[in-house]
Amino acid sequence: MPDQGQTIVHDVPLNVAQQPDPYPLFERIREHGAVQRVRLNPALEVWMVTGYDEAVSALTDPRLSSSPVRVNGLAEEMARQERTNVLMASMLVADGADHTRLRNLVSKAFTARRVEELAPRVREHTDAFLDAIAPKGSADLVAEFALPLPMAVLSELIGIPAEGQPEFARLAVGLIMPPNTPERLAKGARARAELTAFFEPLIAARKAEPRDDLLSALCAAQAEERISDRELTAMAILLTLAGHETTASLIANGVHALLRHPDQFAALRDDPSLLPGAIEELLRYEGPVSRGVARFTVEDFEIAGVTVPAGEMIIIGLAAANRDPARYDRPDILDIARREMPQQLAFGHGVHFCLGAPLARAEARIAIGSLLRRFPDLRLAAPDEVLTRREGILRGMATLPVTFAPQG
Numbered sequence: 001m002p003d004q005g006q007t008i009v010h011d012v013p014l015n016v017a018q019q020p021d022p023y024p025l026f027e028r029i030r031e032h033g034a035v036q037r038v039r040l041n042p043a044l045e046v047w048m049v050t051g052y053d054e055a056v057s058a059l060t061d062p063r064l065s066s067s068p069v070r071v072n073g074l075a076e077e078m079a080r081q082e083r084t085n086v087l088m089a090s091m092l093v094a095d096g097a098d099h100t101r102l103r104n105l106v107s108k109a110f111t112a113r114r115v116e117e118l119a120p121r122v123r124e125h126t127d128a129f130l131d132a133i134a135p136k137g138s139a140d141l142v143a144e145f146a147l148p149l150p151m152a153v154l155s156e157l158i159g160i161p162a163e164g165q166p167e168f169a170r171l172a173v174g175l176i177m178p179p180n181t182p183e184r185l186a187k188g189a190r191a192r193a194e195l196t197a198f199f200e201p202l203i204a205a206r207k208a209e210p211r212d213d214l215l216s217a218l219c220a221a222q223a224e225e226r227i228s229d230r231e232l233t234a235m236a237i238l239l240t241l242a243g244h245e246t247t248a249s250l251i252a253n254g255v256h257a258l259l260r261h262p263d264q265f266a267a268l269r270d271d272p273s274l275l276p277g278a279i280e281e282l283l284r285y286e287g288p289v290s291r292g293v294a295r296f297t298v299e300d301f302e303i304a305g306v307t308v309p310a311g312e313m314i315i316i317g318l319a320a321a322n323r324d325p326a327r328y329d330r331p332d333i334l335d336i337a338r339r340e341m342p343q344q345l346a347f348g349h350g351v352h353f354c355l356g357a358p359l360a361r362a363e364a365r366i367a368i369g370s371l372l373r374r375f376p377d378l379r380l381a382a383p384d385e386v387l388t389r390r391e392g393i394l395r396g397m398a399t400l401p402v403t404f405a406p407q408g
């Protein structure tokens with residue numbers, strides 16, 4: 001029976017590196033009920049949804065907002081952030097008409113058709129990264145493949161020049177750290193200021209001389225007053241940020257999971273038609289957004305026998321929901337040929353459903369498919385126990401050392 005969530009507060013560390021395998025913790029929390037109190041850091045207690053059905057209904061309920069300015073006790077801090085944090089002007093934390101307006105400005109760039117047009121370019125980048133490692137017989141697939149591939153693809157789409165990519169990647173790391181200490185909060189604020197400064201000259205250049213990229217399209221929208229200057233900068237940062245570490249983690253986590261399950265690796269290598277379903281299963285089994293997405297109650301909100309008062313923060317635990325035994329048969333088993341797939345929540349659900357999902361899926365299919373085809377004997381080059389998770393709020397790998405027969 002659920003205990004109404006009031007008595008127990010479960011600790012959920014925000015930094016993924018501190019907790020290499022969060023799934024047993026999610027399972028323990030769920031045993032107390034699908035909606036529970038959790039402590040993200042000593043000063044921050046919030047609610048967490050761990051059930052699949054409950055997560056879906058929460059993500060479509062108008063009583064939940066994506067805007068943190070509504071949180072009790074944080075109003076002052078949030079009002080300050082609203083003024084200083086450029087990402088508070090992004091679609092991710094917008095509701096209603098503002099959200100629709102911002103999302104519509106870029107949604108055409110991420111349709112399935114547009115992504116299909118991008119696929120040959122994704123393949124070229126993939127081949128180039130794999131060509132570079134092929135003669136060596138060993139590689140760190142995080143640094144040499146999973147991280148640079150989505151950065152190369154997004155940069156072309158958005159309009160970041162190649163020489164700016166390492167700088168963007170360095171700055172972006174500051175934004176995926178958990179904001180749970182004053183130092184980290186300050187570092188995040190610095191990273192946002194530096195990213196704003198990073199995009200400033202690029203935006204000015206596109207305004208002066210438009211090209212065939214998303215930044216130029218956004219500048220045109222800004223000229224027609226459909227988006228403000230601040231929203232334009234927020235959009236550029238959000239798109240690059242949201243599409244980089246996430247896709248990199250899907251590729252790295254996915255390859256890592258396959259290498260730990262040689263039967264699944266072999267099945268996929270021998271039958272590439274399994275790829276689309278395999279990507280969905282990898283997203284379910286070890287999705288990059290391992291804590292979940294935040295929502296804020298606009299009014300009292302009853303869910304799973306619990307009433308969450310207005311003004312509270314709720315984490316919708318996407319990764320926890322993706323292993324809910326009420327939804328999936330043998331949820332902790334990786335099975336790339338699952339019958340009940342492809343439904344999973346790694347890209348969220350509802351109006352904020354990941355805009356880049358078609359692109360992320362295509363990149364993962366091309367990246368993992370090409371890797372297995374070219375290196376059929378791929379193996380982990382270090383014992384799994386010594387591999388660490390990347391620091392931050394997303395679940396990714398710090399390194400992924402592999403070996404294979406050298407080529408060429």
Ligand code: HEM
Nearest residue numbers: 091092239242243246247250293347348352354355356360
């Ligand atoms: C939103 C996950 C790749 C752009 C989201 C959300 C999730 C998510 C869970 C929902 C946030 C919420 O409900 O609050 C992922 C994962 C990815 C990925 C797991 C890779 C495996 C991408 C890519 C892009 C992208 C490649 C493209 C640049 C966005 C944007 C939003 C979003 C713009 C905000 C949508 C909105 O607020 O309406 N993503 N994402 N993502 N994602 Fe992704």
